[in-house]
Amino acid sequence: MKSLSPFHLAIPVDNLEVARDFYNKTLDLKEGRSSDHWVDFNFFGHQLVIHYKPKSESTTSHHNNVDGKEVPVPHFGIILEWDIWQNFAQMLSNKKVEFVIEPYIRFQGEVGEQATMFFYDPCGNALEFKSFKDSSQIFAK
Numbered sequence: 001m002k003s004l005s006p007f008h009l010a011i012p013v014d015n016l017e018v019a020r021d022f023y024n025k026t027l028d029l030k031e032g033r034s035s036d037h038w039v040d041f042n043f044f045g046h047q048l049v050i051h052y053k054p055k056s057e058s059t060t061s062h063h064n065n066v067d068g069k070e071v072p073v074p075h076f077g078i079i080l081e082w083d084i085w086q087n088f089a090q091m092l093s094n095k096k097v098e099f100v101i102e103p104y105i106r107f108q109g110e111v112g113e114q115a116t117m118f119f120y121d122p123c124g125n126a127l128e129f130k131s132f133k134d135s136s137q138i139f140a141k
Contacts, residue, residue: 007047011048012052043078079138080130084131092117115131116128
């Protein structure tokens with residue numbers, strides 16, 4: 001596979017300091033530039049920016065059923081190497097992160113078998129971290 005370019009993702013947070021603490025201390029992401037309204041993080045080689053946005057009145061959430069689990073929509077995350085995912089999942093468990101979907105193996109024994117977990121940041125953004133046992137199956141049908 002050709003090397004990938006880093007992506008840039010900006011997400012809203014209604015409490016910049018609480019979110020900054022979560023991404024820095026809970027997820028162990030290195031902080032980059034910042035201002036009074038936003039903070040950059042190194043998200044596994046990609047640029048994640050948390051931007052302050054006042055809390056919205058809408059609290060409507062949506063979930064889709066995937067492999068018998070209710071997956072929050074929207075969500076974002078990253079695909080990690082298998083061993084890195086395992087270590088990351090253990091670190092989050094040790095830090096008592098409250099999972100929406102606990103770390104497990106999805107589609108076991110099928111095309112696209114993957115490890116996955118879901119949780120929310122303190123501002124309500126859903127995150128998924130996943131890994132494929134066979135990375136050539138990332139886009140397999």
